[in-house]
Amino acid sequence: MTIHGDHPFLPPESDRSPVRRLRGRLPSPVGLWTTASGGKRAGLTVSSMLVADGEPGSVIxxxxxxxDLWETLRQARTAVVALLGxxxxxxxxxxxxxxPAPGGPFRMIDWTDTAWGPAPVGVSTWAGCTLASTDPPQVGWALQVQLDIAHVELSPDEIPPLVHRRGRYVSITG
Structure with a gap:
């Protein structure tokens, strides 16, 4: 067995999409979207997202x-969007x-059950949201999912946010 320093599934740079490479150069927040329905929890790390102010505010x-997140979110119609640090x-x-996450990623930390889904304990900022439409438009490889913000939790002890850029995590400090 050989352990490589590079990502084992990363295609050569010449084979990568120029659009994806452009997107990779934009710093993106690292969010964790979680939901639960019928006793089933689902979650997904999402860095292709933005928050829009308004009445109501939205996370897109x-x-x-x-x-699994989309399947469960369509049933639950609620989600928690947590900003990771x-x-x-x-x-x-x-x-x-x-x-790897032996036993599944929900076993890695503690969770608080909220009206919108499971919220990770120890995260300084999260929003409880409702699904705007169960039939969102397809954009490229993905669905453009809009959540309406119903509740926001902002801790006074903010953890430096985690940002994704060019396939790596970077912390932003004051």
Whole structure:
């Protein structure tokens, strides 16, 4: 067995999409979207997302249509969107399905059950949201999912946010 320093599934740079490479150069927040329905929990690390102010405010993200998150979110119609920080790198990788999580990623930390779904304990910022439409438009490889923000939790002890850029996590400090 050989252990490589590079990502084992990363195609050569010449074979990568220029659009994806452009997107990769934009710093993106690392969010964790979670939901629950009928006793089943689902979650996904989402970095292709934005927050829009308004009445109501919205979180818009690109979600894999084949993901467990989308299947469960369509049933639940509610979700928690948590912003991850430096201490949550392993959690982000586990919910992004790029790192092992024996027993599943929900066993890695403690969770608080909310009206919108499971919220990770120790995360300083999260929003409880409702699904705007069960039939979102397809954008490229993903669904453009819009969540309406119903509740926001902002801790006074903010953890430095985790950002995804060019396939790596970076922390932003004051």
């Amino acid at each position: 993200g690109l979600i894999d249509p084949d993901s 430096e201490p949550h790198r392993r959690l982000a990788d586990a919910f992004g399905y790029v790192a």
